[in-house]
Amino acid sequence: EPxxxxxxxxxxxxxxxxxxxxxxxxxxxxxxxxxxxxLGQKVEFLVSFYNNEISEKSEIFDDxxxxxxxxxxxxxxxxxxxxxxxxxxxxxxxxxxxxANTGELFFGEGSRLTVL
Amino acid sequence: xxxxxxxxxxxxxxxxxxxxxxxxxxxxxSDYFIWYKQESGKGPQFIIDIRSNMDxxxxxxxxxxxxxxxxxxxxxxxxxQPGDSAVYFCAGxxxxxxxxxxxxxxxxxxxxx
Numbered sequence: 189e190p191x192x193x194x195x196x197x198x199x200x201x202x203x204x205x206x207x208x209x210x211x212x213x214x215x216x217x218x219x220x221x222x223x224x225x226x227l228g229q230k231v232e233f234l235v236s237f238y239n240n241e242i243s244e245k246s247e248i249f250d251d252x253x254x255x256x257x258x259x260x261x262x263x264x265x266x267x268x269x270x271x272x273x274x275x276x277x278x279x280x281x282x283x284x285x286x287x288a289n290t291g292e293l294f295f296g297e298g299s300r301l302t303v304l
Numbered sequence: 305x306x307x308x309x310x311x312x313x314x315x316x317x318x319x320x321x322x323x324x325x326x327x328x329x330x331x332x333x334s335d336y337f338i339w340y341k342q343e344s345g346k347g348p349q350f351i352i353d354i355r356s357n358m359d360x361x362x363x364x365x366x367x368x369x370x371x372x373x374x375x376x377x378x379x380x381x382x383x384x385q386p387g388d389s390a391v392y393f394c395a396g397x398x399x400x401x402x403x404x405x406x407x408x409x410x411x412x413x414x415x416x417x
Contacts, residue, residue: 231348236404243403288401289397290397292338298345
């Protein structure tokens with residue numbers, strides 16, 4: 189069964205360092221997302237990406253965050269200068285539905301980011 | 305604003321019993337809802353979905369009910385098994401047409417053997 193894959197599964201970094209989280213969405217999907225989940229809390233939307241551009245971003249997704257789809261398969265989330273409060277599980281997700289607001293959103297297993 | 309929430313943070317049931325997990329939402333424009341299951345250390349896993357033009361949808365051992373009048377949906381799990389122990393989230397699409405999913409707080413289902 190096709191799946192969304194994420195690397196690394198866990199990254200520990202020092203505050204102020206740059207981090208890149210990588211995702212390979214399901215191959216025929218058109219819509220790509222990043223979500224985050226602080227330990228014990230709900231899953232929060234960060235950003236949506238469609239047709240090679242950001243379609244929506246949340247308040248969390250400030251200037252320190254960026255996304256990129258450098259080739260036909262990878263989708264990355266970069267945090268330029270990490271803060272302690274960026275510690276969370278980051279989930280990549282993708283969707284194939286012909287319209288954005290229907291259909292199943294497939295999630296990866298997540299990348300756990302720990303900022304020290 | 306757009307909110308999706310759950311009534312109970314934790315639900316404890318006996319193995320073999322039926323479980324009912326509830327969720328409320330505030331955005332009348334949401335017309336598609338999904339229930340996700342999240343096991344410890346893993347990503348959300350799709351369970352079942354429902355469109356707003358339906359009141360009920362059934363899957364294997366699971367049923368989702370949608371009451372648009374009171375903006376409430378529930379997930380029923382029949383004959384709950386230990387493998388059902390997880391956190392369950394309801395989620396609905398927001399009013400923007402970007403596929404943004406808004407998640408509720410989650411209910412932890414504990415199945416006692």
